[in-house]
Amino acid sequence: MLPLPRRIAVGIDTVLDRTVAPGYTRVGQAIRRRLPTWPADPDPGALAGRVAVVTGATSGLGLATAEALARLGAGVVLAARDQVKGRRVQQELSERLPQAELQLARCDVSDLDDVRRFVDELDVPRVDVLVHNAGAMPPERTESAQGHELTMALHVLGPVLMTELLRPRLAGGRVVLVTSGGMYAQRLRADDPEYLQGDYSPTTAYARSKRAQVELLPVLDQRWAPEGISVHATHPGWADTPGVVDSLPTFHRLTGPLLRDAGGGADTTVWLAATEPVPTGGRLWHDRRARPTHLLPRTRSGDAERAELWEWVRAQLDLPPAP
Template identity: 80%
Template structure:
């Protein structure tokens, strides 16, 4: 085993050079370094209840199955309950003893998030994973008139967590972001993407940047209730979303992409590992990562506060915790 200082150096080089660290090469190397944490115990989630949004395919499905494999009772939060029922049967075919439930919610529709929170048949949740995502090919608005990626990746998850706080207790909240956010700065001045020509990849990355920039605010807001908040990015994974939204990228990088299980590994690990990891950090391959890699994307406190003021206004949230 290499000395820890050398292992840290190798891991950092993989991360900063992006492609080697984000593809399947990253975990293939990192798993052999002394910096790689131990896997959770086989029954680490026994007796816990978790909810995973966007759980019918890709990373969400892999996360739900990974947590069920560790013994959790899993609520799959989906838009399409027919598809969700098929996924439940698929998982139970592999894990006959898995305890799985379906709940319908369109996370981008704030009214539906409110209905979901009212109707959720769970007295408590130990883990809430915000995984639902989309990259519409043209500017699209949610039912409330918000640009869809911001509604789905920021407004919906914040509102859902706020409404479920009484049932979360000492829970872990995990938001799944994207490494693409490293190329974008925060646009608190234009959260609806009303300025300039619309780009699907830029809109997606901006909303993911917003997730990361709000992490300190949300960890402070919810941490007083005992909730720890984490953000993780999966690297480059071979998922239906990548195939549909980024066909050229998928065609070029396909042989090196992680499978969905590899992309979901850190999300599952964050949900299950003990002791509870420190909240307010961005994770990739089981290690904290920097919020910024480029000087031009760095965010000031005023910009972060401006974005949070906008989020609070859209959700009608109180100022305090």
Template identity: 75%
Template sequence: MQPFVRVLSAGLDTALDRTVAPGYTRVGLAVRRHLPTWPADPTLGSMAGKVVAVTGATSGLGLATAEGLAALGAEVRLVVRDPDKGGRVVRQIAGRVPGARLHVDRCDVGDLDDVRRFAGELDAGRLDVLVHNAGAMPPERTESAQGHELTMALHVLGPVLMTELLRDRMAGGRTVLVTSGGMYGQRLRADDPEYLTGDYSPTTAYARSKRAQVELLPVLQDRWDGIDVHATHPGWADTPGVVDSLPTFHKVTGPLLRDAAGGADTTVWVAAAEPAPPGGLLWHDRRARPTHLLPRTRTDAAERDRMWTWVEESLGL
């Protein structure tokens, strides 16, 4: 590829990203797919012999991620709260991916005791990829079984604890935190991780927890030595979660939203690409992205350390 072509392609990709709306929609994905800098798709069968676990895999991005990895040959474990619904999804995926190897495991990721139970009972041997996709945006401030604000429990504490408990099975593997572009509008709130002050906003709580995921990437990459830690954000995707939690946004942007497979594309790519993408980074549309777009959201090391201390204390690490 000519150097000037690569520079032009990278410039267009960056422009789509920084202007947000064009880059996050189905338009951005369609344009990027046709750029010469778009990374190659993982090859069919590239995940054969590998075991993957995907949380929140009964709908939306989680279902699309599970199906995408199964289609590449992985044995996929759907980690879900409702095993009956998980069973229906297994049949749905199996109908589209002949020969898919699928299992259902029950776990409420927001309940730390249930995460411990799940990790102790998991009958898989080695685990090559762990995708933390489970998410929620409760309309009112809600607490987990252990008394933590639910979005932080579900998006930060549960995933960290699950990976901690399974890390011995994951040497040389990858873990992926599915985050959100909404985190760009929030700074890290290590001073109030439980959202105890101010008027509660579901979208703010959600974005704060996603900001925490991204800010902790370098900490987790260092802690889980030998496991590559990634965060991916899907752009704007048409999922049941968006319909239920952001109905106005869905109504306005509906025609431009990506389908679930488009939203899950980078998560599948990060999980399967060879050589492995470098860990400790935020990815969107198969390219590493900045973790901050606004000066007011920038985080210093002391604030990041304070957040990690809260995580350690909450989990008893």
């Protein structure tokens, strides 16, 4: 059989992406893996001697990411809020990967004071890969320890603060924000980042916070560029994780047979962490390809809205402006 021309392969990949289903399912990923445009896997041992920190590492995508990074040779810090569960997961991973260097550290990413403590106590001289995976979709409007709407605290404020505090140890490293395809349905609400207006919807709040992550990508990539830190975001498609089961039971019931496993959902995050050369930062990725950040005209944001959101984030975290 003659190889598929590259332009046709790109066209197939793009159609899968724009139609959402089946592109976000395990079917879409299986098709893409067979196209000539699918990038090569990272080399075995690609992360040997490197250190990776993964938040929300005790289940779902976070656990799959931590295990895959360890299999590539990285020493992995499992950052988890639930230490009982964390110790169990650490033990299970150690049994599967007896040569892996695994460290458990407590961190509630939504609590800014706990993020500061976590960074102060983190016992590693450097961080080569930082994966912001911790996430939640509370059923009603909930506030963090500092009084911020929880999804914005957990998905935006906490990750930005953690990265900012780790900048000296992250020099030359990579930061990956695990976002969600759900953000495509929402526009940036820089005018209401705390979701104080209108009736609260958990799925809308979640998607808004993920939209905020994606909108801030170029800002963060530019801010941390002086240290050689590249910033990326990935969305996993539709993956079968405990978070989906708990937060979206109807969706899980209807799409269950088509959902990717956690490893499939974490694939691009791991690829971005380990592939060489370092992909261009400030972009959104899905199935190892940079994707558009908007699919609908009504969700498009301008530079002014992005700047307004960044100024809000900077003010909440008391960060100095970039030089």
